[in-house]
Amino acid sequence: MPTSLRIMAILGALIGVIGLPVLLRPHATRVTLGLKKSPQMVYILRIVGTMLTALGLVLIVFAITFWKTA
Numbered sequence: 001m002p003t004s005l006r007i008m009a010i011l012g013a014l015i016g017v018i019g020l021p022v023l024l025r026p027h028a029t030r031v032t033l034g035l036k037k038s039p040q041m042v043y044i045l046r047i048v049g050t051m052l053t054a055l056g057l058v059l060i061v062f063a064i065t066f067w068k069t070a
Helices: 003-024 026-033 039-069
Strands: none
Touching: 003 026, 003 039, 026 039
């Protein structure tokens, strides 16, 4: 795997690992980051976690797909 695709896959894994706790445990994330408690904050953190996890998966899939086709 070329270096550029390896970097893309590593960044995808890192972003996915950062996004999973935000998605799965928004309360713990809110307390850790010191954010205020509001009903909207749970939805905001879940959306952010979903977007980060999806970005990580997309980067990993693109890196593997480009590597396999090249």
